[in-house]
Amino acid sequence: MKPQTRKPAYFNIPELPSQLHFYCDRLRATLSTDACGERWKTAAEAITDVRWITCKKCRIGAWHAGKIDDNPSSFKAVKICARCHVKATRLIGKHLCLSCYNRQREQLVGKNAKGKKPSKLPPLRSRSISYSAGSKFKTKTIDRSLDVLELIVAVLRDEDHSVRFGWQAPAAMQALLQLKEVGV
Ligand SMILES: [Zn+2]
Structure with missing residues (x-):
């Protein structure tokens, strides 16, 4: 870069x-x-x-300092929960604050501390985001994520190098693009 x-x-x-x-x-x-x-x-x-x-x-x-490609994000290395964007004293799994982790766990087991079905947290699902950093093309996948913003915050927080986010085409579109590349 x-x-x-x-x-x-x-x-x-x-x-x-x-x-x-x-x-x-x-x-x-x-x-x-x-x-x-x-x-x-x-x-x-x-x-x-x-x-x-x-x-x-x-x-x-x-x-x-010899770090021209260093990630300039103000999130870098900050203990910020990627899901709720609140600073935490510690991050569970280096990713979530304790509160978000507990809500996720409640959703997984299907009941909260009161024994009721949790309803506050929307369903979590697997998401991926592609980006380039340090001259490499990377993809970050989080198996249980709330939204794309969670992935963006996680990348900005955890990546050593300056980040550029890209657009990931759906599988069908990628196949078309590959056909185009080989001149079909
Ligand atoms: Zn949180």
């Missing part, structure tokens, strides 16, 4: 001739590319620390 960011103008300063420098618009300061990359790495790991907000998700910082 081609980088989305235009590189800044680099220059050397006499005191540190071995390091490339540039002017950072976000910090309004001159930085070495190494220092910038290190700031970006620290910011990427500082999930809740607002002091690093300026460097977080910066494409130039990702470039200098």
Whole structure:
């Protein structure tokens, strides 16, 4: 995937001739590319620390850290439930908050804590979504999902690389497209 960011103008300063420098618009300061990359790495790991907000998700910082194709989504590595989109202290199966997990389990066993048939959660079914990330074409399938948004949030949260979602043609359409490719 081609980088989305235009590189800044680099220059050397006499005191540190071995390091490339540039002017950072976000910090309004001159930085070495190494220092910038290190700031970006620290910011990427500082999930809740607002002091690093300026460097977080910066494409130039990702470039200098050697991670130009890094997933820039604000969901990345955040403990967010893919189904209800609420932040959780822990995710069951690295996917659902405890509440969503319990509702799903109730639906599976056919009764809730009161012994009644659960009615709040719409039926879950298997869904897939296709996307490209890190120059690879991938498909994510969740056997029990509520909607496509659940898959999108899961991919944005869990994928290391920058994501582009695609359109997956139905099987019949795919067969037609393949015929077209071979010139039939
Ligand atoms: Zn949830």
